[in-house]
Amino acid sequence: MKIEEYLETLPNNLLSGEDTQLSEKSFREIFKFVNLGKNDNFYHLGCVSERGIEIAINEFKVKKAVGIDKNFEKITGAKKNLKEKNIQGEMICQNIEDSDISDASVILFWFTDENIINQMLEKFEKLKPETKIITIWGPLPDCLPDKVNFPYIINKTPFKKAPSLQDQLLAIFGVKCVDFVTAWEFAERYTKSIGSPEVRNDRFLTIIQTLVIWINAKKLGVACGEEIPESIQTYINIMKVHFDIDFEYLLKE
Known part of the structure; x- marks a missing residue:
């Protein structure tokens, strides 16, 4: 899905x-x-x-x-x-x-x-x-x-x-471009702030939010580099193979 x-x-x-x-x-x-x-x-x-x-x-x-x-x-x-x-x-x-x-x-x-x-x-x-x-x-x-x-x-x-969505996004993250580490760090901060009795659920949500952050940055042209980072691709594959959750189509839009 x-x-x-x-x-x-x-x-x-x-x-x-x-x-x-x-x-x-x-x-x-x-x-x-x-x-x-x-x-x-x-x-x-x-x-x-x-x-x-x-x-x-x-x-x-x-x-x-x-x-x-x-x-x-x-x-x-x-x-x-x-x-x-x-x-x-x-x-x-x-x-x-x-x-x-x-x-x-x-x-x-x-x-x-x-x-x-x-x-x-x-x-x-x-x-x-x-x-x-x-x-x-x-x-x-x-x-x-x-x-x-x-x-x-x-x-x-x-x-x-x-001035633009790009400026807004980079102002939030305080970086010149968004890489995997930035996406993961900020996704993890979010999941920790809203809390959950299940640590496993927190990690699952962190992975999803990491992918959302990085893919949005990529689509806006503010991700670091042209290539998809290995960690991002790994999590995209895990989501598809193990949970039937598709992220790849977002990169093709």
Whole structure:
């Protein structure tokens, strides 16, 4: 099967972040990376639970913390948990497209739905200067990142427009071209950040993401060298022979 067909069989949240529970370790990494602190109004869009809100308040002493999610059951449970712990965070059941985030200084946003992203991009562009939008894996569309600690990426308002996809990709990876080592390193960072109880699954996802990164770089003309690296070809063959997942057609498009 083609890789797109295989990815459709995976839980949507594995790639999109929607309905994903980030680990406490990931939240702390993100908050340290963005230098979250007492002067910040923090918003977690698509929060699922109160976990990030609790850490932002208790450990990073933010002025305000708000979680927004459309799932009524999960927001109800999150409100209950915060109340039981006497934590003054705010949990809102709402589509994020309808949310009021006008006083935000830091926003955590992890979605891949283009309609949602485009609607939110319009809202983000109206925020006060220096507002930080944190995304995971990729930056906001057509924007150059202001700061990267992959897979965590910061775009600050007003956004810096990327001249091209090539410029955006190289800015994320911080290299002049993408080789196998870069693709593997960044894929591994991603799988470690989202966590998994099965290490074997993490490695499998790392291989897939490595191939996706390198092939995208190749198609954009920013892979190192003209030849396919031996390691990339080996993993392409393993995916085809042992898992019936086809990557080769992507190189022919």
